[in-house]
Amino acid sequence: MKRFSTFRIVITALFAALVCVATMLVPIPIPATGGYANLGDGIILISAFLLDPVCAVLASGLGSMLADVLAGYASFAPATLVIKAGVALIAGFILNRFGKSENPGRMLAVMIVSGIAAEIFMILGYFFYEGVVLGLGMGAAAGIPGNIGQGAVGVVIACVVAPVLTKSREVMEMMNKTK
Numbered sequence: 001m002k003r004f005s006t007f008r009i010v011i012t013a014l015f016a017a018l019v020c021v022a023t024m025l026v027p028i029p030i031p032a033t034g035g036y037a038n039l040g041d042g043i044i045l046i047s048a049f050l051l052d053p054v055c056a057v058l059a060s061g062l063g064s065m066l067a068d069v070l071a072g073y074a075s076f077a078p079a080t081l082v083i084k085a086g087v088a089l090i091a092g093f094i095l096n097r098f099g100k101s102e103n104p105g106r107m108l109a110v111m112i113v114s115g116i117a118a119e120i121f122m123i124l125g126y127f128f129y130e131g132v133v134l135g136l137g138m139g140a141a142a143g144i145p146g147n148i149g150q151g152a153v154g155v156v157i158a159c160v161v162a163p164v165l166t167k168s169r170e171v172m173e174m175m176n177k178t179k
Contacts, residue, residue: 011174012055015047019063019084024071028150032142033130035076040064041122041154042161044084045115048091049162050175056092061085075134083125091118104163111159119151 023040030036044060051059064084068077094114101107126147130140165171 008052008055011051012059015043015051015055015059016063016066019043019047019060020067020070023064023067027071028146030143030146033126033136033140033146034134035073035126035130035143035146036071037146037150038067039150039153039157040067040084041087041119041150042157044087045091045111045118045154045158046162046165048088048114048118049095049111049158050165050171051092053089053092053096056088057085060088076129079125079129079133083122083129086125087118087122090121091115094118108159108163111162112155115155115158116151119148119155122151123147 019040022043023038026039028037040063044056044064047056047059050056061081061084065077065081068074068080091114094117095110099107099110099114101110123144126143127140130136130143131138134140
């Protein structure tokens with residue numbers, strides 16, 4: 001197992017902070033479930049596309065959970081930790097498995113597919129948590145449209161921003177130090 005250097009710890013903490021801020025920046029309440037939609041998934045997917053899997057999973061789960069606690073949604077924090085870490089894991093796994101290509105069109109297609117697959121996990125994860133753990137039953141379905149919107153916006157943000165960042169030699173050198 002690769003050791004966690006100071007640099008990897010700092011990059012992970014930086015991305016966790018970015019996820020937290022993006023999540024809290026424009027919260028869109030979903031009254032039916034007591035949750036909220038946000039822009040954090042864009043940063044989560046960017047971290048999955050740029051960082052090594054361990055850094056991306058930790059940054060995504062911890063940053064999102066911290067946002068829930070700070071924003072007054074502590075009842076969602078345990079689920080958010082697991083769900084958002086899963087989003088990063090799924091997106092990163094698919095991209096690393098199928099995204100090794102010099103063809104920008106293929107890379108974009110794999111990013112879109114990996115983002116969609118990861119966001120489906122997010123939608124199902126919150127549906128299960130709200131329905132079973134919070135006891136909303138099928139009432140949890142009321143949160144699905146908001147989560148679909150959140151996931152779609154996250155995929156678009158990541159698919160626009162990540163390719164731009166990968167064109168920067170400095171950014172890529174920095175990100176390669178985490179892998």
